[in-house]
Amino acid sequence: MxxxxxxxxxxxxxxxxxxxxxxxxxxxxxxxxSYTALIGHTGSGKSTLLQHLNALLKPTxxxxxxxxxxxxxxxxxxxxxxxxxxxxxxxxxPESQLFEETVAKDIAFGPQNFGASEADALxxxxxxxxxxxxxxxxxxxxxxxxxxxxxxxxxxxxxxxxAPQVLVLDExxxxxxxxxxxxxxxxxxxxxxxRELTVVxxxxxxxxxxxxADHVIVMDQGKIAKTGTPQEIFQDPQWLAEHHLGLPKTTxxxxxxxxxxxxxxxxxxxEDQLAQALAHQLGGATQ
Amino acid sequence: MSQIINVxxxxxxxxxxxxxxxxxxxxxxxxxxxxxxAIVGHNGSGKSTLAKNLNGLLAPVSGQITIxxxxxxxxxxxxxxxxxGMVFQNPDNQFVGATVADDVAFSLENQGIPRExxxxxxxxxxxxxxxxxxxxxxxxxxxxxxxQRVALAGxxxxxxxxxxLDEATSMLDPEGRAEVxxxxxxxxxxxxxxxxxITHDIDEAASANRVLVVNDGQLVEEGTPAEIFEHGPALxxxxxxxxxPERLKAALKRQGVTVPTTYLTEKGMADWLWxxxxxx
Numbered sequence: 001m002x003x004x005x006x007x008x009x010x011x012x013x014x015x016x017x018x019x020x021x022x023x024x025x026x027x028x029x030x031x032x033x034s035y036t037a038l039i040g041h042t043g044s045g046k047s048t049l050l051q052h053l054n055a056l057l058k059p060t061x062x063x064x065x066x067x068x069x070x071x072x073x074x075x076x077x078x079x080x081x082x083x084x085x086x087x088x089x090x091x092x093x094p095e096s097q098l099f100e101e102t103v104a105k106d107i108a109f110g111p112q113n114f115g116a117s118e119a120d121a122l123x124x125x126x127x128x129x130x131x132x133x134x135x136x137x138x139x140x141x142x143x144x145x146x147x148x149x150x151x152x153x154x155x156x157x158x159x160x161x162x163a164p165q166v167l168v169l170d171e172x173x174x175x176x177x178x179x180x181x182x183x184x185x186x187x188x189x190x191x192x193x194x195r196e197l198t199v200v201x202x203x204x205x206x207x208x209x210x211x212x213a214d215h216v217i218v219m220d221q222g223k224i225a226k227t228g229t230p231q232e233i234f235q236d237p238q239w240l241a242e243h244h245l246g247l248p249k250t251t252x253x254x255x256x257x258x259x260x261x262x263x264x265x266x267x268x269x270x271e272d273q274l275a276q277a278l279a280h281q282l283g284g285a286t287q
Numbered sequence: 288m289s290q291i292i293n294v295x296x297x298x299x300x301x302x303x304x305x306x307x308x309x310x311x312x313x314x315x316x317x318x319x320x321x322x323x324x325a326i327v328g329h330n331g332s333g334k335s336t337l338a339k340n341l342n343g344l345l346a347p348v349s350g351q352i353t354i355x356x357x358x359x360x361x362x363x364x365x366x367x368x369x370x371x372g373m374v375f376q377n378p379d380n381q382f383v384g385a386t387v388a389d390d391v392a393f394s395l396e397n398q399g400i401p402r403e404x405x406x407x408x409x410x411x412x413x414x415x416x417x418x419x420x421x422x423x424x425x426x427x428x429x430x431x432x433x434x435q436r437v438a439l440a441g442x443x444x445x446x447x448x449x450x451x452l453d454e455a456t457s458m459l460d461p462e463g464r465a466e467v468x469x470x471x472x473x474x475x476x477x478x479x480x481x482x483x484x485i486t487h488d489i490d491e492a493a494s495a496n497r498v499l500v501v502n503d504g505q506l507v508e509e510g511t512p513a514e515i516f517e518h519g520p521a522l523x524x525x526x527x528x529x530x531x532p533e534r535l536k537a538a539l540k541r542q543g544v545t546v547p548t549t550y551l552t553e554k555g556m557a558d559w560l561w562x563x564x565x566x567x
Contacts (some may be wrong), residue, residue, distance in 0.1 A: 012428060014543075018424070018425065018428075020424070020428075040346050040433075041460060041462070041463075042432030042433055042459060042460055043429070043432070043433050046430075047430060053298055061309070073506075092458075093377055094433055096377075139310075147330065147331045148330050148331065149330055171431070171458070174431070174458055175330075175376050175377075175457050176330060176375075177329045177330045177456060177487045177526040177527075178332055178487060178523055178526065178527065178528040178529075179523050179524070179526075180329075202462065203565045204432075204459070204460040206461075244460070244462050245460070245462075246461040246462065247459070249531045249534070250531075250535075252555070253531060253535065253553065255559060256554075256557045257557055257561065260557060260558070260561045261561070261565075262561060262564055270542070271531075271534050271535050271537075271538040272538050272539070273539035275533065275535065275539045275541065275542045275544070276542060277315050277403075278542075278544070278560060278564075279539065279541065279542035279543065279544050281564055281567075282544060282563060282564065282567060283567065286468060
């Protein structure tokens with residue numbers, strides 16, 4: 001499902017002394033089936049844009065088209081249920097939203113809210129728990145007895161239980177250790193293929209953008225600064241630095257090598273790409 | 288150098304736990320005044336539990352904690368908390384003020400600091416974390432990274448002797464993280480601050496004088512950052528990332544390239560590759 005922004009502006013608390021314009025003239029498309037990374041300096045408007053993806057916020061000006069639903073400043077808050085089912089958002093620290101007595105009930109809460117019978121919802125809960133890589137024996141446990149990483153997976157299972165077509169992830173690996181981060185990112189990549197999801201990832205981790213995304217939107221001061229493939233975006237380190245953004249580790253290291261005189265046909269973004277290019281240049285040195 | 292933190296045979300168990308297993312087992316260490324110590328370990332290893340024991344947010348089953356010469360007890364806990372500033376991973380849990388400036392001023396008001404001094408310190412602290420423009424905004428409406436900066440400003444203004452950072456830079460972008468670490472270095476230079484940082488970030492760990500590794504509630508290793516980083520791939524199990532040269536070495540091995548077994552810094556790795564290619 002594609003999401004299309006046309007001339008979108010958004011102001012928090014308009015008409016009060018706290019009024020702040022968070023988005024200005026946003027024209028951008030999240031293509032159907034893409035893995036889109038949304039990047040930008042702290043406070044650039046990423047989280048505000050994200051909340052427009054399922055109409056949690058409605059634009060102050062302009063329109064957001066989500067699949068075949070058009071959201072305008074006048075759209076009523078009623079009848080947004082179907083939309084919220086199609087676009088699932090995993091917020092920062094989603095484990096803080098867990099509340100039920102058991103893991104099964106917590107995951108089943110969403111589907112039941114959308115009209116599924118208790119039996120069906122609990123069946124879905126069991127399926128979703130397996131999907132996020134947790135053991136079925138956790139179903140009857142209290143979510144609060146789990147580890148932080150497990151709690152986060154349960155919260156994600158709760159979003160997946162609504163069978164969304166678009167999965168929006170707001171810094172989903174924040175606070176996890178490196179091993180947990182890798183497992184979580186691999187899980188999303190697998191889910192995307194198995195369930196043919198459109199994924200939107202908000203992140204500061206440029207390595208994740210390089211490893212997983214196929215489309216990048218760069219935000220700066222509430223505006224769209226650039227869009228393109230990771231290859232295109234990371235081609236211009238100086239521009240990125242001006243927008244307070246870094247490079248993937250590999251790209252930064254490749255630049256050190258280039259300064260010494262090693263040349264690359266294409267700027268490498270991942271360590272495997274760099275290793276491949278180096279092995280190729282070494283030719284005889286490989287075994 | 289005098290010891291500002293001294294922990295002896297600390298055992299801790301969460302009261303709501305149904306098993307007898309300890310979350311912290313026989314933890315002993317000390318930190319010298321002015322030292323920067325990083326505590327690393329994978330999620331669930333007991334790092335945050337340890338931090339919360341240090342200022343009496345959690346009470347141990349047994350063991351003794353001495354902070355700045357005072358043994359932690361019900362009588363001393365309030366004195367000790369005045370000496371320790373804590374910044375958590377998710378600052379939403381610690382905001383109290385209606386505006387950013389109010390929030391930063393909160394602990395100063397508690398300490399009974401005169402208004403004139405307070406206003407000046409709040410402005411200075413906000414300037415140091417580059418958040419002056421947000422002075423009159425509501426903390427709740429800031430982004431995750433901005434919130435972490437405001438929480439840190441609160442600590443800068445309060446001027447504690449000991450600063451405990453519990454994954455306090457995890458929500459910042461790489462640039463913001465570098466700025467915050469620079470701010471902490473500045474605070475240390477200005478005031479002989481003692482820093483205890485709980486982190487998964489290899490750059491933050493590298494800033495420390497000493498690294499303590501916690502696993503399953505026990506202190507399993509300590510050393511300088513360079514000593515700890517020599518562990519290579521085993522660092523992942525310690526809850527740290529592999530340094531980039533180690534990651535690239537692994538990728539080169541997958542391509543059939545023979546790589547040196549000794550630890551290389553990024554510069555060392557670049558030199559080695561350049562030599563290999565130019566001698567070909």
